[in-house]
Amino acid sequence: MSSADIGRADGLFCLRLVRRTGVRRAVWGGVGVESLVQRELWARVGRGDYRRWQRQVERARFCSHPVRVAGGAAAVDGSSGEVRAEFSTRGEPDGTLLIACGDRRASVCPSCAETYRRDMWHVVASGLSGRMPPASSTQGAGVRQSAVESAVPASVESHPRLFVTLTAPSFGPVHSARGGAACRPRSGRKKTCPHGRPAGCGLVHEDAHPVVGTPICADCWDYAGAVLWNAHAGELWRRTRIAVDRALAPLASAVLGCRMTVAGARDLLKVSYVKVAEFQKRGLVHLHVVLRLDGVDAGDRSAVVAPPAWASAGLLAEAVEQAVDAVSFALPSPDGVLRAAHWGAQRDITDVSAGGPVADSRRIGAYLAKYATKTASDAAGPGASAALARRFRRLHRDHLRRKVGPHLARMVETAWDLGARRGLAALKLRHWAHTLGFRGHFATKSRAYSVTLGVLRQARRSWRARQRTASGESDVWASGDGDGSTVIVADWRYAGRGYVGAADAQLAETMAREYEIARAEYRDLLRREKEITYWCEST
Template identity: 40%
Template sequence: MRDLIRLANDPGYQRWLEQMRDIGGCAHPVYLSGYSVTRDVSTGEILVSYSTTDEPGDRLAVRCGNRRASVCEPCSRLHAGDTYHLVRSGLSGGKSLPEQVRGHPRLFVTLTAPSFGPVHRATGVGEVCRFRRGDPVCEHGEPLGCDLAHSDTDELVGKPLCVACYDYVGHVLWHAHGGRLWDRFTTAVRRHLASSQGIPRSELGDHLVVSFAKVAEYQKRAAVHFHAVVRIDGPGGPESPPPDWAAAELLTEAVHQAARSSNVAVPESDAYGLERVGWGQQIDVRPIGEFADGGGLSDEAVAGYVAKYVTKGAADSASGLDHHVHGLEEIQRAAVSSHLRALMATCWRLGALPELEPLRLRLWAHSLGYRGHILTKSRRYSTTYSALRAERADHKRRSAGVADDPNAVKESSWRFVGSGHTPGEALMARSIANDIARNREEARAALADYGGRWPDDAGWV
């Protein structure tokens, strides 16, 4: 409360509020000090100038830009919006892509990790977790069944029935090779499409282009699985139609075949007996749009689904921690489940093996050995995050009445001077973020009442 009173009585309080509104109530802003000057190249005249000299504390607040909702919810919302447009433009067009991509074969694919041992699972009404006749036990004396009915929020969901039986080494090594396994999968899809028509793999690009956009999600058992959009274009990319033989049915067959055949060799070691890793048995392939045949997904639903999972952090998923760890003692103190601590400890121990040094398991122990990006895409699938952010910056400049001048040159100098909030600032920033979120939801609800567009006489800008 004292800090809140101090903040409200500060002479620069109103300007600080303006800065917080400009960055959407960011939970962990970065502060910069410096200046920028825009001059006319020919005359040297100063067109626009800005300096933090007159700002509170001689500093300017900028967004932290963290994608994880558990770290900064306001910035994660912005990242989710960018992800939505990135994925949706690859399905419906827009953002430099033609609308005709909507007519190309497109699938929504889910690939899972294999089983590393039985775990408790959420059940429906009247269904038990794992029914076993005769109450059998494993070699360690633990029950092989569970007669309980678990809800989605039950802490037991995702945890092994027997910790000693669970293949923690296999789990960690599967994560460590997940990126390479995905690469093998995409190569196998293209190989199957080429072989189905008797085309050499090296010449497939003369007939079509296969594009992907995938997001990684941690399941309750703390194993990553991948949701991916797969699209076939013509040889010219999104602007050209694919050949008639490249239909959604053939693409579905190629996905299933690639998931069954792709695998990655694991470095040999006397510490474990694992030789290869591959995909799990659960594979879901669903058509998108006009290829739905009554059971498909809309472009908006797929884009929203991907955007939802790309912002997940340790607070709302079984993904480990938001920061690196530096030893077994820190892992044991981590405020996560015993299952996650066991996975991180396995990463730490395996990271000491010389044959596994290239996997850098200790560096990625906080993410349970998974070292891939949360979202990746093919170069030609759609636009980029950089392009979306540049477009947003241009829009803000135009809204502020700043026109682009080809004869202007910009000179700037910035330095980092701090980050984060004091307790009072954090409270006010959270209030601003909540107001913005509430206004957004109200605007979205109003938009839905008008069928997805504002009426001509609404009077809103």
């Protein structure tokens, strides 16, 4: 194909993009914004380096806000000092290299969040059903690996496992959807709150109604207590995790008929977990946790082995119940009201061990991985978008109320105002106002539960290196992660964030949609081929 043919094909592709992007018509400085974007689209596609820019976007996984870096790197032979390969951004489009931002939040970057979601699925599912190490999992400079981190034995399917949901306590009555029943009917004498407003609600709400999760009376609702509880949710979980170990000792003593100390129980039993935090519609986080009871190998405490036969899922469930009920500690009192951090009465502890009522590790992994990419904005509904996805440098109260509603906006305002108090400076509530005061990680795991995200990323790099080697292409850069014979010498500097113009961002967004469509069609084709093969073999 000649360069003229390529230019015409790119022009037709650009024309399709202009029609699909749906840019709003507006006037800025006497020039239509749509015409400016169209000119940028034509200019990008008409350039001779468009194909190279397109490959960069594909390698960045169609990231919405990629990081642009400038500089170069060289692959140098460690023994002779010979430069085996070089790369510089001087010949690249715009003189930069695009790197995926790696953000986990779907409202910020859907592409990177999808990669994170799939990685989290592997983290959760491998701890439930096991995972064998990849072919080159022991490779990777800067990635610390052990037997536990690189592989999880398939025998974990027989270990006692629980799926636990822990919620926050009540800070005041809120509107709720009760499956066709009235929200909060009041039949007694007290039909109004101290502020003269109705103390109940006799309406029937749908699950997606915006009023669900908002207080019956905003003045009665304890916003300061809710924000402080969110800020200490991570500490509450840490103490709960310790309390589970302590509760196992007397329970094990009752089963064995002899006294066992906490240290003695830790020499026999080990609790591994993965947890994901999710925002409820009322603005409070609750935790979804997978707990697994393992044994302890005295010779290698990092190994994942089966627990003793007497250690059952019921024993673990009883220990969790006792720990959740017992853990409580005092919260700061900025307004003179005494508060305590503890778990709410609504909780769920389900046995997901092999043969139990819910034992599908794939579905549990998908359930937890989905919530690992959410933000506080998702509690307000689809219209909130990314309003609470980033930290605030300045609080625009009216704009925030229009975006997320008065309830969540007041949660943010409360965190912002409490963050200005000297006694609460250590909580850095203004830093975490966009998460309604929650300061913990949205997804965490214990070391022995399953593989790490770093191991999964290294597995992807090794797979790409093997694919290039199988196609006959020499991969000098990948060998720098192997036996150490090649040293990578790099000099990079930050050049910016995001695409150069609005047209580039729309091009990348359209390319991402077309990639997902092609991927769905390919999966559908594979499914049909399997069905045809099955029916041909059965007949």
